[in-house]
Amino acid sequence: MHNPERLTLDVLRDGLEANKQSRASNYVSAVGTTDAGTLLRDELTGEEFLFDADVVINATGAWVDETNDSFGKRTSFMGGTKGSHIVLDHPELLEACNGRELFFEHTDGRIVLIYPMGDRVLVGTTDIDADITEDSICTDEEIEYFFELVAHVFPTIDVRRDHIVYTFSGVRPLPKHDDTQPGFVSRDYRIEKRTDRRAGKNVTTLSLVGGKWTTFRALSENLASEAMTALGMPRKTTTSELQIGGGKDFPRTQAEERLWVNRTANEVADRDRVRVLLTRYGTRATDVLEFLGQGGDQLLASTNEISTRELTYMVQNEQITRLADVLIRRTSLAFRGLVTEAMLTEMAELLAPQLGWNEAESRRQVESARDLLVTMHGMKIAAAV
Numbered sequence: 001m002h003n004p005e006r007l008t009l010d011v012l013r014d015g016l017e018a019n020k021q022s023r024a025s026n027y028v029s030a031v032g033t034t035d036a037g038t039l040l041r042d043e044l045t046g047e048e049f050l051f052d053a054d055v056v057i058n059a060t061g062a063w064v065d066e067t068n069d070s071f072g073k074r075t076s077f078m079g080g081t082k083g084s085h086i087v088l089d090h091p092e093l094l095e096a097c098n099g100r101e102l103f104f105e106h107t108d109g110r111i112v113l114i115y116p117m118g119d120r121v122l123v124g125t126t127d128i129d130a131d132i133t134e135d136s137i138c139t140d141e142e143i144e145y146f147f148e149l150v151a152h153v154f155p156t157i158d159v160r161r162d163h164i165v166y167t168f169s170g171v172r173p174l175p176k177h178d179d180t181q182p183g184f185v186s187r188d189y190r191i192e193k194r195t196d197r198r199a200g201k202n203v204t205t206l207s208l209v210g211g212k213w214t215t216f217r218a219l220s221e222n223l224a225s226e227a228m229t230a231l232g233m234p235r236k237t238t239t240s241e242l243q244i245g246g247g248k249d250f251p252r253t254q255a256e257e258r259l260w261v262n263r264t265a266n267e268v269a270d271r272d273r274v275r276v277l278l279t280r281y282g283t284r285a286t287d288v289l290e291f292l293g294q295g296g297d298q299l300l301a302s303t304n305e306i307s308t309r310e311l312t313y314m315v316q317n318e319q320i321t322r323l324a325d326v327l328i329r330r331t332s333l334a335f336r337g338l339v340t341e342a343m344l345t346e347m348a349e350l351l352a353p354q355l356g357w358n359e360a361e362s363r364r365q366v367e368s369a370r371d372l373l374v375t376m377h378g379m380k381i382a383a384a385v
């Protein structure tokens with residue numbers, strides 16, 4: 001699944017590189033303001049530095065108010081709700097879905113879903129008022145709710161806890177709501193603008209309140225237009241028809257996908273491998289394949305879903321800095337419950353020389369990835385063989 005965490009931070013990082021003010025990693029937080037600019041912190045090294053800008057875009061999702069607070073500007077725009085999902089390894093349920101997403105109103109009036117995704121079934125979601133300062137974890141009560149909703153549609157299919165391979169939970173960046181039931185709060189978005197005098201000049205902060213994955217292109221274009229207006233630069237062109245990233249020329253039907261895979265498979269990657277790369281990178285898979293062909297490569301011993309040189313590609317192009325990035329954020333290995341102890345160790349060994357980890361750091365990476373998967377995502381990690 002796409003990882004929105006990177007978007008905000010990448011913009012900051014790119015801005016920093018352009019400003020040549022600091023050597024920043026991918027994990028940068030906005031933590032305050034001074035007269036000289038916005039204070040940023042590299043979360044990997046703890047280094048703090050200033051970034052000067054006439055317009056600051058606060059697109060920190062459900063944390064927008066916390067970020068504004070750290071700027072010394074208290075706001076109460078947000079009222080996020082928690083939503084959890086479970087991922088099931090359940091061939092019978094997968095078959096019963098027959099390739100279709102079931103999207104329906106449950107007995108409590110909430111719209112819920114049972115969604116076949118590749119070889120797994122996703123079941124979700126809840127909608128509960130949340131405290132954004134606390135970690136969001138799928139609870140036992142939510143799991144019971146999911147079992148109930150599956151039984152509502154498929155009363156003869158037995159779903160148990162041992163079918164769950166992964167759980168995840170997040171807080172929706174919804175606008176503050178008073179009496180409205182969480183499930184009925186508007187999913188629309190708005191942009192809140194504040195202008196302050198700082199060191200003799202106007203600094204505009206644009207806070208994004210709300211938004212969905214499905215509306216992110218329109219929303220980004222609107223946000224960019226607002227930022228340009230604040231900078232006194234009129235928009236000259238629209239990007240609404242511009243295809244971007246791995247979505248560019250992405251095959252639209254299964255037949256087109258088969259054609260794409262057949263056309264792209266070569267001596268570097270057979271059709272199965274190309275299919276994996278297309279799912280992972282979209283049509284950018286051709287760049288990955290070109291890179292894989294430029295040096296020695298082999299599939300990992302612990303999984304045939306990723307190769308040694310692909311890990312190098314990720315280090316060089318996909319901004320991974322932690323083992324968990326590969327497992328959770330750049331691949332679906334965790335999502336599909338495929339992580340094993342052998343995989344953790346092998347990946348850490350391969351990444352260590354490329355990311356400058358010594359033995360102790362490699363061990364720490366394995367431990368923290370394991371801990372994250374078990375405590376935040378309810379995973380049971382198969383022992384090394």
Ligand SMILES: Cc1cc2nc3c(=O)[nH]c(=O)nc-3n(C[C@H](O)[C@H](O)[C@H](O)COP(=O)(O)OP(=O)(O)OC[C@H]3O[C@@H](n4cnc5c(N)ncnc54)[C@H](O)[C@@H]3O)c2cc1C
Nearest residue numbers: 004005029030060061063067083170171172211212213214
């Ligand atoms: C359970 C659930 C189900 C959903 N289902 C759907 C769906 O089916 N369809 C759909 O379209 N949308 C869905 N959404 C909504 C979608 O996930 C969000 O709308 C989307 O993630 C918002 O993206 P964003 O980049 O604005 O915010 P986020 O994805 O929340 O990203 C904000 C980022 O800001 C970072 N951050 C926080 N504080 C700071 C700081 N001080 N400095 C720097 N960075 C900071 C955070 O770490 C985070 O990475 C769902 C959300 C949830 C929780």
